[in-house]
Amino acid sequence: FVLLCVLNMYILNVQLNDKVCVCLTSFSYASWLLTELNVKQYVFIATLATCSEAQSYCRTHHTDLAMIENEAENSAVKQLIPVGVNVWIGLYRVPWSWSDKSPSLFRRWVSSEPNNNGGIQNCVCENTAHMWGDETCSGTKVFICERGDY
Numbered sequence: 001f002v003l004l005c006v007l008n009m010y011i012l013n014v015q016l017n018d019k020v021c022v023c024l025t026s027f028s029y030a031s032w033l034l035t036e037l038n039v040k041q042y043v044f045i046a047t048l049a050t051c052s053e054a055q056s057y058c059r060t061h062h063t064d065l066a067m068i069e070n071e072a073e074n075s076a077v078k079q080l081i082p083v084g085v086n087v088w089i090g091l092y093r094v095p096w097s098w099s100d101k102s103p104s105l106f107r108r109w110v111s112s113e114p115n116n117n118g119g120i121q122n123c124v125c126e127n128t129a130h131m132w133g134d135e136t137c138s139g140t141k142v143f144i145c146e147r148g149d150y
């Protein structure tokens with residue numbers, strides 16, 4: 001895999017005459033490869049849905065709602081969300097766990113969250129600053145699915 005990345009960088013450098021932006025391009029391509037091969041792929045779905053509608057859509061058409069378990073996956077998700085948009089991700093209340101019931105260790109809470117406003121905020125949304133907050137599951141938002149072989 002490392003060899004592939006180096007080879008890829010070399011080819012891009014040759015094709016694009018060694019400009020600085022070439023290195024950046026090949027680096028982001030490398031991190032996309034890493035995400036795809038070693039972790040999972042994320043897909044942005046631009047359809048408004050409640051949290052449970054979003055979950056069933058993802059389970060039907062992909063694997064599940066997005067589960068974000070480390071910084072690399074967090075960056076991969078960030079790249080998909082348009083500016084100013086909030087999305088559902090697959091994280092649920094106490095004990096905080098992912099859509100597949102695995103425990104959540106990686107967190108990106110807004111400092112005032114999770115506040116369980118009204119005692120009914122059991123689902124999690126990623127805001128436009130890419131931080132998380134608990135929200136009422138019946139609200140409608142666009143969302144991120146994931147797919148992968150894991």
Ligand SMILES: [Ca+2]
Pocket residue numbers: 113114115116117121133134135
């Ligand atoms: Ca909240």
